[in-house]
Amino acid sequence: MLVLAVDTSTPTVTTGVGEVTPDRAVVLRAERRVDTPRGHAEILTTLILECLTEAGVARSDLDAVVVGAGPGPFTGLRVGMATAAAFADALAIPLQGVCSLDAIRSDAGAGRVLVVTDARRREVYWALYGPDGRMAGPAVDTPADLIGRLRGETVDLIVGSTSHTALFGEPTDDSISAPTTTGLVAAARDALESGAAPEPVVPLYLRRPDAVELKDRKR
The missing domain is CATH 3.30.420.200 (Nucleotidyltransferase; domain 5)
Structure with missing residues (x-):
């Protein structure tokens, strides 16, 4: 199973192609991770296309798309989730959302x-x-x-x-700071392998966006 993974819940834009093997291992085929607090929208599609090329995977070869659903800031999450949804819809393949914190924990x-x-x-x-x-x-x-x-x-x-x-004040591992392709795919693996229709992907904002309309600000 070939899976495109996307996450923009943190300042690190993550995208890549992972393969779930018959023995349920997750093999990384290609990945791009770029630290950028802003500019997610400008680079994400380019990074996806670079990963597909490096992995030798055509878009039509993909079996599913996994996207980190947060929690994260409103604008950052919207970019990643909209892009992932567009790819899944255009290719008529399942879109599976996962909690981005679950993906980090997977590593x-x-x-x-x-x-x-x-x-x-x-x-x-x-x-x-x-x-x-x-x-x-x-x-x-x-x-x-x-x-x-x-x-x-x-x-x-x-x-x-x-x-x-x-x-x-507890032990830390600074090498695990943001979701990876393998972490995202591992977090979604059970759902992907079940064959069940994915639930609608809902962003985990956890609070209101910083930017609000003037009428709401006055209220």
Whole structure:
């Protein structure tokens, strides 16, 4: 199964082609990851086409599209999800959304893992995972409030935004800071292999967008 993966939930624009093999392994065929707080819309399609060329995969060879549904900022998520939906619709293949924090956790190995990403406004998006999957979240909190929420919880590793992971006083792995192609595909693997029709992909904004119409601002 050949899968196009897209995520724009963090400052790192991620796209690539992954292959789910018969033994359920996820093999990376090509990937582009570019750190850019802005400009997602300008580069995403170009990066996708570069990955397809490098992987030697025609668009018609793709079996599905996986997209990170956040949590993340309104504008960034909209770019990735609209682009992924356009590819899936044009190719008449399934579009599977996954929580972007789940994708980051997929690269973190075993144990109890806390994933945090930058939510701006001095807050973080977060989710806590155990051996059997997500235990809490996704949610948005200040680091101080999150520390209070996690008091008494065992955390083996914290991954995600490198400007925030060190705030919690637990072991970190700075190499795992944003979703990867393999993480996105692994997070969607069970749903893709089930053959069931995907649920509608809904963005995880978790709060209102920063930009609002004037009438709403006055209200």
